[in-house]
Amino acid sequence: MAEVVTKAHPHAQEAPAVTPPDELVDERLVKAHFTASAFFFVIAILGGLTFSMQFLRHYPFVGVEWLAPGRVRMVHTNMVAYGFIANAFVGGVTYAIPRLTGQKLLNKTLGWVIFWLWQVTVVLTIFGILAGQAQGVEWSENPRWVDPIVAVAWLMMAIQIYPAIIRAKEKAMYVSLWYFTAGLLWFGLVHLMGSIVPQYFIPGVGGAAVAGLFIHDLVGLFVTPFGWGLMYYFVPLILKKPVYSHTLSLIGFWGLAFFYPLNGIHHFMFSPIPMYVQYGAVISTVAVEIVVTSVVVNFFLTLRGSGHYVLYNLPIRWFFLGMIYYFTTCLQCAYQVTLSAQKIIHFTDWVVGHSHLVMFGVFGLWIKGFITHLWPRLTKRQWYSVRWLDWHFWLVAFGMFIMFMDLTIGGLIQGFVWAALSPWEDSIVWSIPFWGVRTFSGLMIFTGTMMWVLNLWLTAKKPYADLPGFEEVPPEKAVKA
Amino acid sequence: MHRIEKFSFVFFGAGFGLLFFSVFMQAVLPVLVLRHIPMAHVEDIAKNVDPAFLDEARRWPEQFKKYFPDGPTSKSYAEALRVGRDAYVAEACWHCHSQFVRPISNEDMRWGKISYASEYQDELQLPPLLGTRRVGPDLSRESWVHSNDWHAAHFFRPVNVVPVSVMPEFPWFFDDNKLPNKKGLSIIAYVQWLGSWVPEQERVKEANPQGDPLDLLGITPEMMDKAAKEHPIKIAEPAKADAAPAAAVPAAVPAAAAPEAAPAAPAKAETLDDIPIKKDRWATEDKLDKSWVVGIE
Numbered sequence: 001m002a003e004v005v006t007k008a009h010p011h012a013q014e015a016p017a018v019t020p021p022d023e024l025v026d027e028r029l030v031k032a033h034f035t036a037s038a039f040f041f042v043i044a045i046l047g048g049l050t051f052s053m054q055f056l057r058h059y060p061f062v063g064v065e066w067l068a069p070g071r072v073r074m075v076h077t078n079m080v081a082y083g084f085i086a087n088a089f090v091g092g093v094t095y096a097i098p099r100l101t102g103q104k105l106l107n108k109t110l111g112w113v114i115f116w117l118w119q120v121t122v123v124l125t126i127f128g129i130l131a132g133q134a135q136g137v138e139w140s141e142n143p144r145w146v147d148p149i150v151a152v153a154w155l156m157m158a159i160q161i162y163p164a165i166i167r168a169k170e171k172a173m174y175v176s177l178w179y180f181t182a183g184l185l186w187f188g189l190v191h192l193m194g195s196i197v198p199q200y201f202i203p204g205v206g207g208a209a210v211a212g213l214f215i216h217d218l219v220g221l222f223v224t225p226f227g228w229g230l231m232y233y234f235v236p237l238i239l240k241k242p243v244y245s246h247t248l249s250l251i252g253f254w255g256l257a258f259f260y261p262l263n264g265i266h267h268f269m270f271s272p273i274p275m276y277v278q279y280g281a282v283i284s285t286v287a288v289e290i291v292v293t294s295v296v297v298n299f300f301l302t303l304r305g306s307g308h309y310v311l312y313n314l315p316i317r318w319f320f321l322g323m324i325y326y327f328t329t330c331l332q333c334a335y336q337v338t339l340s341a342q343k344i345i346h347f348t349d350w351v352v353g354h355s356h357l358v359m360f361g362v363f364g365l366w367i368k369g370f371i372t373h374l375w376p377r378l379t380k381r382q383w384y385s386v387r388w389l390d391w392h393f394w395l396v397a398f399g400m401f402i403m404f405m406d407l408t409i410g411g412l413i414q415g416f417v418w419a420a421l422s423p424w425e426d427s428i429v430w431s432i433p434f435w436g437v438r439t440f441s442g443l444m445i446f447t448g449t450m451m452w453v454l455n456l457w458l459t460a461k462k463p464y465a466d467l468p469g470f471e472e473v474p475p476e477k478a479v480k481a
Numbered sequence: 482m483h484r485i486e487k488f489s490f491v492f493f494g495a496g497f498g499l500l501f502f503s504v505f506m507q508a509v510l511p512v513l514v515l516r517h518i519p520m521a522h523v524e525d526i527a528k529n530v531d532p533a534f535l536d537e538a539r540r541w542p543e544q545f546k547k548y549f550p551d552g553p554t555s556k557s558y559a560e561a562l563r564v565g566r567d568a569y570v571a572e573a574c575w576h577c578h579s580q581f582v583r584p585i586s587n588e589d590m591r592w593g594k595i596s597y598a599s600e601y602q603d604e605l606q607l608p609p610l611l612g613t614r615r616v617g618p619d620l621s622r623e624s625w626v627h628s629n630d631w632h633a634a635h636f637f638r639p640v641n642v643v644p645v646s647v648m649p650e651f652p653w654f655f656d657d658n659k660l661p662n663k664k665g666l667s668i669i670a671y672v673q674w675l676g677s678w679v680p681e682q683e684r685v686k687e688a689n690p691q692g693d694p695l696d697l698l699g700i701t702p703e704m705m706d707k708a709a710k711e712h713p714i715k716i717a718e719p720a721k722a723d724a725a726p727a728a729a730v731p732a733a734v735p736a737a738a739a740p741e742a743a744p745a746a747p748a749k750a751e752t753l754d755d756i757p758i759k760k761d762r763w764a765t766e767d768k769l770d771k772s773w774v775v776g777i778e
Contacts, residue, residue: 070573185496198608204601257495261503272598
């Protein structure tokens, strides 16, 4: 398999093995999902960047109702979750599941129906929120009338992928397939619960318990399983070696399934939700950190002996950095969930830093990893610019690091200023420098992202396929015999 | 090892089983605990029309008549609360303001009574607006902290009222004449309603110079003077231990002891006016009242 080689490497002299044409995977569909993912990612970052300008009192669209900062903020979070991450994951499993099971997904047309239905959902979300129809459920601010469409898309996705897994050629499933199986079911149930129960049935504190469960399960039972599943698929594939420990991956999966859903209330500590549930959330959050460590350990031990891949192979570098951020953020989570830490950090920018580190610093980077790996194979073209890929990596790596450190420190300052009973305005004044640095780091991430998106486009636009093994030579350039 | 790696086991065991277990533990159980607190409907809440809503009708009569032709009735108050809450959700106010006073970090000193379960059991907390981030202050005790015209100015352009504010402007809550339209009237009524149900809510915040709550209550300065004359505040006898701390003051600040001794014990202090102001208070640090200093709980 052709690797993305960024420096002269001893193995680069060998002729890479050619992948035979793949009949299992609808590669056009995978490419479409990745394209949509990149497109909505740009919109998400633009939304985040503009919103951050409001905190510096330089909002570019002052007084325009359709681009009100609050609405743009909700567009930002929903584009990240449903535009960027969901599209990338669906593309990823559309590639991975047929190859893991040896079976095609159920129906090619259904795959495209799901694709278009999902993009319609995302676009309706943008316009609905900007029009002032947002729903008051965090991470599901898409309008109420969009939620049924999401449920339909999910049902179609289940019909599309479960038959392939059930009919898999090997009855004992690889760990990625457990994650995809459970993750898809979890997403459907969690989305139904989150969009219906707090909105129509249970108000107040009970509703907050369900809302907290929804927020957390969206990350832990949708984003995490698909992310882990895809990581467990692509990393051994690229490294050409098996995962270090199958047993450890099993422990990781069942630990996630048991502990992760019990964390939900940690979004509302010290609230009137019954204390035994809150204590349970603390204990299970710390327990989940132990489970996460199993995944991190598995990754690093798989990587042991192949460390040079981090230098020369960009997808592995993305996974590597994502893993470092992952261990950091989950360790941070185990600490910040404790009631003592919650006294200061709840409601502050610390939490915003944490959520960016998770959604972007971990899963965003992993997504870039496997899209970077797959894009040449899907387009049958070598990268337009490998240097731009490097630039993208370093701008994003540093941008994310700066944003995380900045918001964590800013959050601590806010928390202590509030607890000291200083006038509220003090916390605003003290936060402004941190918000400035945040906007700067956002600009770094935006620049890197635009380089990547441009690279994706320019690669795909190349007139002739030039991936080794798939070269197309135009007739006029053919060597005359 | 094989069975737990098979599709059906993963699907039913992790997929359904463990998820429903967690939903039971974290959603069903708390709801069962809270089941005896009935959910209040907006119409019931609106039966007590908050004086802030009446003040809106008095303050902006043409606007009010235009958007609530029935006047400040219970029915129009219910509508205002609904429209106001919907605007609060649509503009993502809940992403920068919380509605949840925690029992720690001195929040009760800053805002008032700590949040309790039954205050959230109403239709306007469906879905709940406890919030997960504070850029601006908590709003669950916001009722009557500021007057209606403060809110109108603040929604129109927050920096005019709070110069360091990063809150966005909401000109679409106002008509061309810069007076609140239906959304504006409604969201002000909604914010003024938040916390009005708390019995211990201090309606008159002496430390807050920004509101005019006395005006809202219909109390005039003449009424205040008359009440002060008719009902002077009685002071208890000054404690005899006052003389002892004066003697304990170190010789390094002898000047402080002299004025201290002079007004130490007037014959009988009947009202606040009888007690002279001690101008040198800060010189005697060991007598400084430190009861206001609180640590983080």
